[in-house]
Amino acid sequence: MAYKAFDLTGKTVLITGGNSGIGLGMAEALAQAGACICIWGTNEEKNRSALERIRKINQKSISLHCDVGDEQEVEQRFAETVAALGPVHACFANAGVSGRSEVKSFADMTTAEWKRVTRVNLDGAFYTLRAAARHMVEGGHGGSLVGTASLAAISGPPRAEHYAATKGGLISMMRALAVEFARNRVRANSILPGWIETAMTEKALNWDKFRDRVLPRVPMRRWGRPEDFGAIAVYLVSDASGYHTGDTFLIDGGYSLF
16 A cells, blocks of 8 residues: 555646656656646647646646746736646746856856846746735645755856856755745755756767766766756645755766765
């Protein structure tokens, strides 16, 4: 018999950037555990493709176009999510963009490039989490807030200071949310991925020089995969994590240890 606390039947989960990569890996696992999923993404083709996969598991799931860096659109889409699926029990602030490879030095980074990354990764997370926290508190049902950070938050990547700042800031935001809203039965935790095979990392992971230098430093001797994040997603939405808040879950195959 399966452990009943992991049964997510009756729960609704919102995942920004859930149409590919880690977000989709989490979405599929959550649906398999019984949750109804709402995917937010800006690429309509990816949204449709992801929803087809999710609906093979849970027919009630939906996808919506949402640019999380647009404050008004986030508020509108959150209202539409609730109208379509009912109360949101968990929200994953997972949408993100990476720094551009043409940035050769922090000293030469443009303000436009800085704001391009912070607009989505930090401002977008703020708009999303604010809407979700308000909803969970006002609804009185509590819930789980989850932010997808990055190893960049603790590893100091050169020429990606803007990306690192957003991910470090997200971790700090989640810790503060955990303290502020614990009395409202709202939990807040972060997930910190290492080197994972996604569209965002495809170029780096397939570059011979990078692969030959970095992969040997991963104790598990492989890159992570989106499905490696399914179990932690289910745990954080489930009743099994009812007393677990303010934490950062490092999932990197042991890379940061070696």
